[in-house]
Amino acid sequence: MRPHVDRVVDTSGTYCPVPIIETAKAAREEGPGKTLLVIATDPGIEADLPVWCQGTKNELLGIEREGGRYLCYVRLVAKP
Amino acid sequence: MRKPKALGLVSGGLDSTLALLIVRDLLGCEVRAIHFYTGFCITESQRRRGIAGKDGKVKPNEALAAGARLGIEVEMIDISDQGYLDVIANPKYGYGANANPCIDCRIDMFVRARQILEEWGGDFVFTGEVLGQRPKSQRRSTLWVIERDSGLQGRLLRPLSAKLLPPTQAEIEGLIDREKLFAISGRSRKEQMALAEKFGLTEYPQPAGGCCYLTDEAFARKFFDILDHRPERRIERDEIPLLATGRHFRISPAVKLIVSRTEGENFQLRRYTDGRYLVQARDVPGPLALVEGEPTWEEMVLISRIVGRYGKGRDRAKLVVVWEKEGGKDELVIDPRIEDSAIDEYRI
Numbered sequence: 001m002r003p004h005v006d007r008v009v010d011t012s013g014t015y016c017p018v019p020i021i022e023t024a025k026a027a028r029e030e031g032p033g034k035t036l037l038v039i040a041t042d043p044g045i046e047a048d049l050p051v052w053c054q055g056t057k058n059e060l061l062g063i064e065r066e067g068g069r070y071l072c073y074v075r076l077v078a079k080p
Numbered sequence: 081m082r083k084p085k086a087l088g089l090v091s092g093g094l095d096s097t098l099a100l101l102i103v104r105d106l107l108g109c110e111v112r113a114i115h116f117y118t119g120f121c122i123t124e125s126q127r128r129r130g131i132a133g134k135d136g137k138v139k140p141n142e143a144l145a146a147g148a149r150l151g152i153e154v155e156m157i158d159i160s161d162q163g164y165l166d167v168i169a170n171p172k173y174g175y176g177a178n179a180n181p182c183i184d185c186r187i188d189m190f191v192r193a194r195q196i197l198e199e200w201g202g203d204f205v206f207t208g209e210v211l212g213q214r215p216k217s218q219r220r221s222t223l224w225v226i227e228r229d230s231g232l233q234g235r236l237l238r239p240l241s242a243k244l245l246p247p248t249q250a251e252i253e254g255l256i257d258r259e260k261l262f263a264i265s266g267r268s269r270k271e272q273m274a275l276a277e278k279f280g281l282t283e284y285p286q287p288a289g290g291c292c293y294l295t296d297e298a299f300a301r302k303f304f305d306i307l308d309h310r311p312e313r314r315i316e317r318d319e320i321p322l323l324a325t326g327r328h329f330r331i332s333p334a335v336k337l338i339v340s341r342t343e344g345e346n347f348q349l350r351r352y353t354d355g356r357y358l359v360q361a362r363d364v365p366g367p368l369a370l371v372e373g374e375p376t377w378e379e380m381v382l383i384s385r386i387v388g389r390y391g392k393g394r395d396r397a398k399l400v401v402v403w404e405k406e407g408g409k410d411e412l413v414i415d416p417r418i419e420d421s422a423i424d425e426y427r428i
C-alpha cells in the first residue's frame with residue numbers, strides 16, 4: 001500500500017542535483033512528521049536520495065519505478 | 081562560552097571531509113555544510129548521459145555521500161547561473177592549464193558563502209584547502225587574494241593548513257583553539273590519510289584527478305571555441321551540457337556541428353533542438369547531430385556527409401540525410417564515404 005502523502009515534489013525533467021535541492025526545500029518547509037512524494041525522471045535520484053536521507057536523518061520509505069519516472073516516498077524525521 | 085557557528089564548503093573529497101570533522105568534533109562548532117554545484121561537474125554530467133560505474137550502478141553525488149557518512153545534511157546550492165558563467169568567461173585572474181579559472185571561481189563561491197554566512201549569523205567559513213596542494217589556486221599568495229576579494233578576511237579557516245597561515249578572527253578571539261588545528265601542506269596525502277584513520281574514517285573517495293570539466297583539455301578546446309567565435313565573451317547556460325556531449329566540429333566561424341557518440345547522447349541532444357537543426361540519416365541507424373548557425377548549401381552537404389560517416393550507412397554510395405528545424409524538413413542525398421583526413425580539419 002502506498003503511504004499517505006502530505007506533499008508532492010515533482011522534479012520531472014530536471015537533473016541532479018536539482019531534485020535533491022527541491023526535496024530539501026520542501027523538507028524545510030514541511031517539517032517533521034510529514035511525508036513527501038518526490039517524483040523524478042533523472043535516474044541519479046536512486047543513488048542520491050538514499051544518501052541524502054542518511055545525511056539528513058530522514059526516512060526513505062521506498063522508491064518505485066513507473067515507466068521513466070521514479071516515485072520516492074520520504075518521511076521527514078529530522079527537525080527542519 | 082557560546083558554540084561557534086561554522087559554514088563548511090564540502091566537496092565530498094577527503095580534505096573537506098577531514099576539515100568538517102576537525103571543525104565539528106575537535107573544535108566543537110555548530111556546523112552547516114554546503115556544496116556548490118557549478119554545472120561543470122564531470123561525474124554529474126556522466127550520470128546525466130547514463131554512464132554508470134564499473135559495477136553498473138550510478139554513483140551517488142560525492143558531497144551527499146560524505147554527508148551520509150558524517151551524519152550531516154549537505155545543502156546543495158546551484159550556482160550554475162549566468163552570473164557564474166560570466167565570471168568564468170571573463171576571469172580577472174585568468175585561466176589555469178585549461179579552461180579552469182580557479183581563482184575567480186573560488187572567489188565567486190566564497191562571495192556566495194559569505195552571503196550565506198551573514199544571513200545565518202555564522203562566525204566563519206571553512207574549507208578543506210591545503211596550502212601548496214594545487215599549483216595555482218592553493219599558493220599562499222592566492223589563498224590571500226581569494227580571501228580578500230571575497231570579503232572574508234579573517235573569516236576563512238583552512239583547518240588542515242591553519243597553523244601555517246595567519247590566525248583567523250575566531251582564533252584571535254579565542255572562539256576556537258588554534259592548537260587543535262593542523263599544519264599540513266603540499267601534495268602528499270600521507271598526513272591526511274593518517275588523520276582519516278584517527279577519525280575512524282574508512283571510506284572516502286580517492287582523489288579523482290579533477291572532477292571539473294573546466295580542467296579537461298578537450299572540454300577546454302570546445303569552451304574556448306565558443307568564446308572565440310562570438311563578438312562578446314559570453315556563454316549561455318544551455319550550451320554547457322552540450323560541451324560535454326558528442327563530437328564537435330567547427331564548420332565555419334558561424335556554423336558548428338555536434339554529432340552524438342552514444343544512445344545516451346542522442347537522448348541528450350534531442351533536448352537542445354531549440355534554435356538548432358536536428359540532422360540524421362534516414363533509413364539506417366546512426367547518430368543524431370545538432371547544427372548551430374545557418375550553413376551554406378556546401379556546408380550542408382559537408383555536414384550531411386560527416387553525419388552519414390558515423391552511421392551504419394557509411395559504406396553506401398548514396399544516403400538520405402534529413403534536416404529538421406522548427407517544423408520544417410529538408411532531405412539531402414549525399415555520398416557519406418568521406419576520408420577521416422577530410423574531417424579532421426574541422427574537429428574541435
Ligand code: SF4
Nearest residue numbers: 180181182185292294
Ligand atoms: S577546478 Fe573547477 S570548480 Fe574547482 S575551482 Fe577550478 S574552476 Fe572552480
